[in-house]
Amino acid sequence: xxxxxxxxxxxxxxxxxxxxxxxxxxxxxxxxxxxxxxxxxxxxxxxxxxxxxxxxxxxxxxxxxxxxxxxxxxxxxxxxxxxxxxxxxxxxxxxxxxxxxxxxxxxxxxxxxxxxxxxxxxxxxxxxxxxxxxxxxxxxxxxxxxxxxxxxxxxxxxxxxxxxxxxxxxxxxxxxxxxxxxxxxxxxxxxxxxxxxxxxxxxxxxxxxxxxxxxxxxxxxxxxxxxxxxxxxxxxxxxxxxxxxxxxxxxxxxxxxxxxxxxxxxxxxxxxxxxxxxxxxxxxxxxxx
Amino acid sequence: xxxxxxxxxxxxxxxxxxxxxxxxxxxxxxxxxxxxxxxxxxxxxxxxxxxxxxxxxxxxxxxxxxxxxxxxxxxxxxxxxxxxxxxxxxxxxxxxxxxxxxxxxxxxxxxxxxxxxxxxxxxxxxxxxxxxxxxxxxxxxxxxxxxxxxxxxxxxxxxxxxxxxxxxxxxxxxxxxxxxxxxxxxxxxxxxxxxxxxxxxxxxxxxxxxxxxxxxxxxxxxxxxxxxxxxxxxxxxxxxxxxxxxxxxxxxxxxxxxxxxxxxxxxxxxxxxxxxxxxxxxxxxxxxxxxxx
Numbered sequence: 001x002x003x004x005x006x007x008x009x010x011x012x013x014x015x016x017x018x019x020x021x022x023x024x025x026x027x028x029x030x031x032x033x034x035x036x037x038x039x040x041x042x043x044x045x046x047x048x049x050x051x052x053x054x055x056x057x058x059x060x061x062x063x064x065x066x067x068x069x070x071x072x073x074x075x076x077x078x079x080x081x082x083x084x085x086x087x088x089x090x091x092x093x094x095x096x097x098x099x100x101x102x103x104x105x106x107x108x109x110x111x112x113x114x115x116x117x118x119x120x121x122x123x124x125x126x127x128x129x130x131x132x133x134x135x136x137x138x139x140x141x142x143x144x145x146x147x148x149x150x151x152x153x154x155x156x157x158x159x160x161x162x163x164x165x166x167x168x169x170x171x172x173x174x175x176x177x178x179x180x181x182x183x184x185x186x187x188x189x190x191x192x193x194x195x196x197x198x199x200x201x202x203x204x205x206x207x208x209x210x211x212x213x214x215x216x217x218x219x220x221x222x223x224x225x226x227x228x229x230x231x232x233x234x235x236x237x238x239x240x241x242x243x244x245x246x247x248x249x250x251x252x253x254x255x256x257x258x259x260x261x262x263x264x265x266x267x268x269x270x271x272x273x274x275x276x277x278x279x280x281x282x283x284x285x286x287x288x289x
Numbered sequence: 290x291x292x293x294x295x296x297x298x299x300x301x302x303x304x305x306x307x308x309x310x311x312x313x314x315x316x317x318x319x320x321x322x323x324x325x326x327x328x329x330x331x332x333x334x335x336x337x338x339x340x341x342x343x344x345x346x347x348x349x350x351x352x353x354x355x356x357x358x359x360x361x362x363x364x365x366x367x368x369x370x371x372x373x374x375x376x377x378x379x380x381x382x383x384x385x386x387x388x389x390x391x392x393x394x395x396x397x398x399x400x401x402x403x404x405x406x407x408x409x410x411x412x413x414x415x416x417x418x419x420x421x422x423x424x425x426x427x428x429x430x431x432x433x434x435x436x437x438x439x440x441x442x443x444x445x446x447x448x449x450x451x452x453x454x455x456x457x458x459x460x461x462x463x464x465x466x467x468x469x470x471x472x473x474x475x476x477x478x479x480x481x482x483x484x485x486x487x488x489x490x491x492x493x494x495x496x497x498x499x500x501x502x503x504x505x506x507x508x509x510x511x512x513x514x515x516x517x518x519x520x521x522x523x524x525x526x527x528x529x530x531x532x533x534x535x536x537x538x539x540x541x542x543x544x545x546x547x548x549x550x551x552x553x554x555x556x557x558x559x560x561x562x563x564x565x566x567x568x569x570x571x572x573x574x575x576x577x578x579x580x581x582x
Contacts, residue, residue: 009477011392012486012494019393026389027401029382032430033454034404037419038411040429044422086324093315102325104569108333111565113515114413115535116554119542123551124339131339155332178314187316209410216412218518219535223542236414236518243418243522252422255415262410266403 041259044252056253064230065238065254068146072234073214076153080210084161085203089195092169093177103166106159114156118223121152144226149234152220157213161206168202168276169195172283198279205272212265216258340558343551355552363529364537365556367445371533372513375452380506383460384498390461391468405462408455413518420451421523443525448533451520452513459512460505467501500575504568511564514557 013019045053056062087106091099109117125132125142135142142148176198180190196203218236225232233241235254242251344352355361389395390402408416424442425431431442441447471494479489517535524531532540534557541550 009473010480011473011476012480012489013388013392015486018486022385023389023393023395026382026386027395027397030386030401030404033457034407036429037416037423037454038404038407040423041415041419083324083328086321087328089317090321090325093321094318100573102329104566105329105333107565107569108562111511111515111561113517113535113538113554113557113561115517115538116515116558116561119538119550119554120336120340122339122542123343123547124336126547128547129339130342155336158328158332174315181314181316190316212410216415218412218414223539236412239412239414239418240522248422251418255418258412258415262407262412262415265410266406269406270399270403 038259038263041252041255044248045256047252048249052249053253053256056250057257059250061229061233062238062250062254065233065235066257068149068233069215069235072146072150072153073211075150076157076214077207077210079154080158080161081203081207083158084163084165084206084210087162088165088169089191092166093174106162109156109159114217114219115223117155118152118220121148121155121220122224125151143224144228145232148224149221149232152224153214153217156217156220157210160209160213161203164202164206164209165199168199172198201272201275201279205269208265208268208272212261215261340551340555343548344555347548347552351548352552355549356556360528360532361534361537361553364532364534367448367531368514368533368535371445371448371452372510372516374449375456375513376506376510378449378453379457379460379509380502383457383505383509384464384502387461387464387468391465406458408457413455413516414522416454417451417519417522420447420454420519424450424523442523443527443531445524445531447523447525448520448531451523452516455516455519456509456512459508460502463501463505463508464498467498471497500571504572504575507564507568507571511561511568514564515561 013022045056087102091103122143123129125135125148127133127136127141127143132143142151176194177190180194185193215234216236217234218240221234222237222240225234225237229241235258239251239254239258242248242254347355386401386405390398390405421442422428423430424434424447426435426440426442428442434441441450475493476489479493480486484492515535517533517539520533521536524533524536526532526536534553538550538554538557541547541553
């Protein structure tokens with residue numbers, strides 16, 4: 001709005017020397033710290049040629065790790081989608097005691113070290129834990145097998161959907177939904193036809209972020225998985241295993257898959273922000289009419 | 290807000306006797322509360338009981354002996370100092386990057402803006418092996434740095450690099466929106482009255498910016514304290530020199546010493562929870578001040 005304004009007046013840092021100096025430093029550090037690392041992953045993965053990359057990716061242990069990782073993400077993402085949406089609806093559409101506490105609690109997985117997260121689950125569901133020892137009587141083992149991996153992954157990724165939705169739903173307010181209630185629509189119908197179209201893109205980005213973290217979680221998973229090749233090895237653990245075996249090219253081959261998901265996540269973010277801005281613009285122009 | 294009041298007035302007219310419910314116009318309170326509480330209890334709260342039981346089974350002397358073990362104390366120092374250095378670097382560089390992205394136009398700006406989030410999207414283990422490879426003695430960076438006599442991989446400086454990388458987006462993403470919202474009037478008035486850029490930045494811009502900057506640095510510090518995946522590949526993990534506390538927990542677990550692992554974990558869990566609540570309270574306070582609510 002004030003862009004025409006500021007083009008006439010000089011602001012801090014508008015001088016050509018300071019401008020190019022600051023931009024130059026920022027670009028140089030960004031290239032060194034962010035772009036080169038991304039590049040080196042693909043260069044190392046291709047270090048021994050395309051056919052070696054293909055061999056590395058088609059190795060039976062790598063394929064198993066890919067399969068397990070996708071399986072874990074497929075279980076984690078829908079559960080966190082339901083939870084995140086329910087929590088966002090709860091804290092943005094209702095006022096009740098403990099609401100602020102709930103918003104803070106949901107950030108715990110972001111603040112806690114992933115190793116501590118893994119340990120918490122190991123202590124509770126491991127053979128000596130109070131739940132784990134009870135389950136062991138029924139021959140159910142959760143830790144050092146895939147259910148444990150799924151459980152800690154749900155823990156570390158549970159804030160993402162809610163974190164994406166809460167600010168947006170707060171900003172949009174609930175007038176449209178309340179109009180739906182007055183007109184007699186059912187709760188599910190209100191959510192599907194009014195809320196969902198408004199939050200669709202943020203929801204999608206929340207899912208993309210949840211997925212990115214679910215396939216990439218390392219610390220928590222490495223505590224509870226037991227790293228058994230061909231059994232409980234996820235892709236990030238497989239990367240570590242190959243790297244410790246001095247199979248650097250193999251490690252980077254698997255890493256390049258994960259880096260590909262990361263690049264896709266960044267692209268999805270750009271796209272979602274663009275769509276979200278369009279929706280907000282449309283709503284604002286409707287309001288002025 | 291007024292529409293909400295009207296709507297709730299409508300609902301209380303239609304259902305005059307429904308008590309508390311009349312305040313809640315929208316449906317789904319019970320369902321969303323149920324799902325949220327079930328999830329938070331099962332996923333977040335229940336696992337904490339395991340740690341409490343394990344730690345309370347120890348005597349205080351045992352607990353104290355484990356958490357003040359010299360190797361563990363050395364790991365606290367390494368972790369805290371490296372996290373501090375990384376978050377201060379991110380404070381300076383994050384502010385610069387946010388400034389450049391908001392104030393200037395240059396080719397590739399959209400790309401730079403997008404790539405800022407890379408550390409959050411890239412798995413930490415991948416970041417770890419990548420940084421270790423770049424900074425190793427024969428790596429792209431390492432071979433030049435070693436000619437200057439600088440070693441980064443497998444030293445505590447490597448830990449700082451890994452922590453700075455993984456927590457880089459925090460400061461940029463907290464400062465950026467505040468810079469965008471900054472009203473230009475005061476600044477332009479000061480500049481047109483002949484004040485120097487540095488003076489205006491210190492007296493006009495920085496006072497509006499520093500709460501967001503501090504929040505970003507604190508978030509970056511908290512994240513760095515717990516960082517594991519990126520750090521262990523580049524740290525070298527030498528006892529007393531370059532072991533982080535997360536790794537100490539991992540080492541104790543591999544020795545099947547669950548009690549010791551739990552004791553150390555309870556220390557860093559406590560520190561991170563205190564940091565989380567402090568940041569939340571601080572944010573609530575300064576938001577209140579700047580929005581006048």
